[in-house]
Amino acid sequence: MRLRxxxxxxRTGPYEHRVVQPRQPLRHTSLRAPDPIGLLLGDHDGLSRLAGLFSFxxxxxxxxxxxxxxxxVLPDEGVGEPVDLVLVHHTYGLRPSxxxxxxxxLTTGAPLTVRTDEARTARDAAARRRRQERADSRNExxxxxxxxxxxxxxxxxxxAEAAxxxxxxxxxxxxxxxxxxGHSALMAGLPSLVQPPGGGHPVEVLICFKPYPPYAHFRRPGARPSRPRPPAASP
Structure with a gap:
């Protein structure tokens, strides 16, 4: 996938950081913070680009x-605080504060185009799922x-698995x-989120597909386009 x-x-003190953002916003994609359930709603473009961003x-x-x-554009469903998303390796040492x-x-960015390797991402995700089946797997x-x-x-x-x-x-x-x-479709959830101690409802982030309005313009793959009505006969 090609990502723009x-x-x-x-810089923070002596340290330089590298931060990337999508060049064009994911206009019809939103995220509600988990408390304990979060909701990520996106259209085809937003979910596809998130797949690429997680792979990157x-x-x-x-x-x-x-x-x-x-x-x-916030959708007409979901509760909780709208939030941005940051992905970073656990070895980076970034503190949320x-x-x-x-x-x-993040004022003036330079344009950057990258390509992701979907086959490599799929292999690493499959390997992760196989390891997860072992009782001693604790990677979260x-x-x-x-x-x-x-x-x-x-x-x-x-x-890779999230991608x-x-x-x-x-x-x-x-x-x-x-x-x-205009209904949303629950498709997946973010995998293997760390759960807080003490039990209770697990923390989840649900991934849902939702087209953006006007819904009359949306066509399911393979669906036949509606035919225009014939003009009324003249008297």
Whole structure:
């Protein structure tokens, strides 16, 4: 997949960071922070590009991937605070409390175009799922919500598995029958989120497909376009 990004090089003290954002916003994609259930709603374009961004993050250990989602068109469903999304490797050492200062420094970005390798992403995701079946597997996505941003801290295989979940949602979501009437379709969830101690309802982020209005313009794959009505006969 070809991703058009903006690249930033902000500094904090002696350290330079590399931050990338989608060059064009994901206008019809939104994220509600989990409390304990979060909701990510997106159209085909938004979910497809998130699949690519997670794939890019999987193999970019020294890059922060920032996906602004708060300023898009909010859907007519979902509760909770709209938040942005940040993907970063757990080895990077980013603290959520340091993010607002970094975000303020994202002023002028340089254009960047990258390509993701879907076959490699699928192989790493499959390998992750096979390891997850073992009882001693403890590899999980750490997460935090701070400064109206939802942070995901993981590694290559976890981000690759999430990328495949978004690709599945983008590819199969439009095929659900009721989405043409504006209903959302639950397609997947973010895999292996760390759960808080003490039990209770598990923390989840649901991934749903939802077309954007006007819904009369949406066509399910394979559906026949509606034929225009013949003009009324003249008297």
């Amino acid at each position: 990004l903006s690249e930033f090089r902000p 993050a999987a193999y970019s250990r020294h890059t922060i991937v920032h996906v602004p989602l708060r300023d898009g 340091a993010w607002p200062r970094l975000r303020r420094a 996505l750490r997460h935090a919500t701070h400064a109206r941003t939802f942070f995901l801290f993981g590694g290559r295989d976890l981000f 495949m979940s978004f690709a599945h949602a983008a590819g199969w979501g439009p095929r659900h029958k009721r989405v043409a009437q």
